[in-house]
Amino acid sequence: MITTIRPWKQDDLDELVLYANNRNVWNNLRNYFPHPYTTESGLAWLEKVVDAPLPAINFAIEVDGTVAGGIGLILNGDVYIKSAEVGYWIGEPFWGKGVATEALRQITEYAYATFDLVRLYAEVFESNKASMRVLEKNGYYLEGVRRKSVFKNEILMDDFIWVKLRGW
Numbered sequence: 001m002i003t004t005i006r007p008w009k010q011d012d013l014d015e016l017v018l019y020a021n022n023r024n025v026w027n028n029l030r031n032y033f034p035h036p037y038t039t040e041s042g043l044a045w046l047e048k049v050v051d052a053p054l055p056a057i058n059f060a061i062e063v064d065g066t067v068a069g070g071i072g073l074i075l076n077g078d079v080y081i082k083s084a085e086v087g088y089w090i091g092e093p094f095w096g097k098g099v100a101t102e103a104l105r106q107i108t109e110y111a112y113a114t115f116d117l118v119r120l121y122a123e124v125f126e127s128n129k130a131s132m133r134v135l136e137k138n139g140y141y142l143e144g145v146r147r148k149s150v151f152k153n154e155i156l157m158d159d160f161i162w163v164k165l166r167g168w
């Protein structure tokens with residue numbers, strides 16, 4: 001199985017909607033990720049990311065030629081200019097096969113090679129042990145817990161901040 005990250009293409013619409021339209025994916029993401037994830041949602045996403053200015057910050061995750069998810073960076077501004085958040089999702093049929101681990105490895109390497117960053121981080125809901133394991137496997141460490149900072153599905157949760165500093 002070969003996992004790669006690559007820029008989004010207009011052709012990705014059907015696979016994007018097929019895998020993104022899943023409550024089990026959405027449950028672990030912020031509410032700006034649409035649910036239900038319609039064709040219009042997919043078109044709006046592709047409108048934003050296809051042919052976006054370089055260097056790219058959003059990528060499709062491709063597994064053996066199929067779009068299996070997405071991964072991206074949010075570059076911070078102001079005094080946080082040296083930090084970026086990383087976020088990702090994998091279509092449910094591809095879970096448990098090491099896809100997120102490999103995609104995170106690739107974007108971490110890309111981020112430090114491409115941008116003048118010193119800090120990459122992810123913010124993970126407390127229930128999402130699989131994502132925390134993906135970060136741990138990539139050398140990210142648990143920096144802290146923001147108690148009761150997330151309100152999702154009518155449930156108040158902690159979120160866990162995982163960090164990988166440049167060169168560590």
Ligand SMILES: CC(C)(COP(=O)(O)OP(=O)(O)OC[C@H]1O[C@@H](n2cnc3c(N)ncnc32)[C@H](O)[C@@H]1OP(=O)(O)O)[C@@H](O)C(=O)NCCC(=O)NCCS
Nearest residue numbers: 025028088089090095096097098099100101129130131133
């Ligand atoms: C979380 C998610 C990204 C994981 O993707 P994935 O491709 O299945 O992850 P991988 O296969 O690379 O690794 C998963 C690891 O978590 C482990 N794991 C899975 N469920 C677990 C659980 N309930 N408790 C502890 N570890 C768990 C797996 O065993 C594996 O670790 P291992 O290699 O040591 O065995 C994927 O489930 C997903 O996209 N979920 C919805 C969106 C999301 O959560 N995005 C991240 C937001 S921070």
